[in-house]
Amino acid sequence: MAAGDNADQIDYWNGEAGNKWVRHRESQDRMLAPLGALSLAAAAVVPGERVIDVGCGCGDTSLALARQVVPGGRVTGIDISVQMLEQARQRAGAKPDLPLSFLEADAASHGFPQGEADVLHSRFGVMFFNDPHAAFANLAGALRPGGRLAFICWRPLAENEWVREPLAVAGRLAELPPIPPPGTPGPFAFGDRDHLVSILKAGGFSEHDIAPHDRPVVMGGSLEEGLIKIVENSPVSRALADAEDEVRARVADAVGDAMQAYMTPEGLTLGTATWLVTARKPG
Numbered sequence: 001m002a003a004g005d006n007a008d009q010i011d012y013w014n015g016e017a018g019n020k021w022v023r024h025r026e027s028q029d030r031m032l033a034p035l036g037a038l039s040l041a042a043a044a045v046v047p048g049e050r051v052i053d054v055g056c057g058c059g060d061t062s063l064a065l066a067r068q069v070v071p072g073g074r075v076t077g078i079d080i081s082v083q084m085l086e087q088a089r090q091r092a093g094a095k096p097d098l099p100l101s102f103l104e105a106d107a108a109s110h111g112f113p114q115g116e117a118d119v120l121h122s123r124f125g126v127m128f129f130n131d132p133h134a135a136f137a138n139l140a141g142a143l144r145p146g147g148r149l150a151f152i153c154w155r156p157l158a159e160n161e162w163v164r165e166p167l168a169v170a171g172r173l174a175e176l177p178p179i180p181p182p183g184t185p186g187p188f189a190f191g192d193r194d195h196l197v198s199i200l201k202a203g204g205f206s207e208h209d210i211a212p213h214d215r216p217v218v219m220g221g222s223l224e225e226g227l228i229k230i231v232e233n234s235p236v237s238r239a240l241a242d243a244e245d246e247v248r249a250r251v252a253d254a255v256g257d258a259m260q261a262y263m264t265p266e267g268l269t270l271g272t273a274t275w276l277v278t279a280r281k282p283g
């Protein structure tokens, strides 16, 4: 795959970040499932449709979509992470009857067959483009006239308790890198609603609906499970990437203490704030 504009993200998702997503896949999917349920419901896929799952990662939503398009439809998961795609292909291999395949390519620049897809879907996989306006224009090319877009993405970090609270604890013990300016490729790139609207417009999408959703998610069935995710595979681990082991260990202890306040009968439960975005390619 040509690295193009998204070389940094391609390196990132093919490095330790991709390995961690694979390692924590089941727990990660349990956490994200209730949020993915929102984007899947918004996509409202029906049998026979051709769907592209953008930034499909380990394939959880691609599998769900593939169950919805039978008979007659087809789902393609696209991602840049070799190891996450390998995981997705293994999972799909266990369901050989599903019309599902995966593509290793940069969704921002991939030469999709033009005008063939009915639906573009994504669960947290579209916020990593260096030039999101161009990327969404490219994605729109894949859709047929009248085709639908449905995705879920994070609102600003400050509204997302699941990151804000552990980061606040970490920030008292370690010098953290500055929070990237709004719009920087990364989980919170689409936090600003106006920025999101400009991206959808650049893609030529109409009928946008950008709805805020606030809901708690279970980060782990136990404090330990949730903590491993926070410290190893979340924006907190990104912020601690350059910290020394000893600092990281102290942060983990302190975050563990602070997180006890968020234990519920279901497990470690913190608030999330997302945008559920739907739009249509003019028919």
Ligand SMILES: C[S@@+](CC[C@H](N)C(=O)[O-])C[C@H]1O[C@@H](n2cnc3c(N)ncnc32)[C@H](O)[C@@H]1O
Pocket: 006, 009, 013, 032, 054, 055, 056, 057, 058, 059, 060, 078, 079, 080, 081, 084, 105, 106, 107, 108, 122, 123, 124, 125, 126, 128, 129
């Ligand atoms: C936060 S993960 C979400 C993965 C998956 N959708 C899920 O919900 O489990 C973001 C995903 O987007 C992928 N990604 C980032 N930039 C991409 C690009 N330019 N083209 C395709 N996939 C990309 C990453 O490799 C990663 O798998």
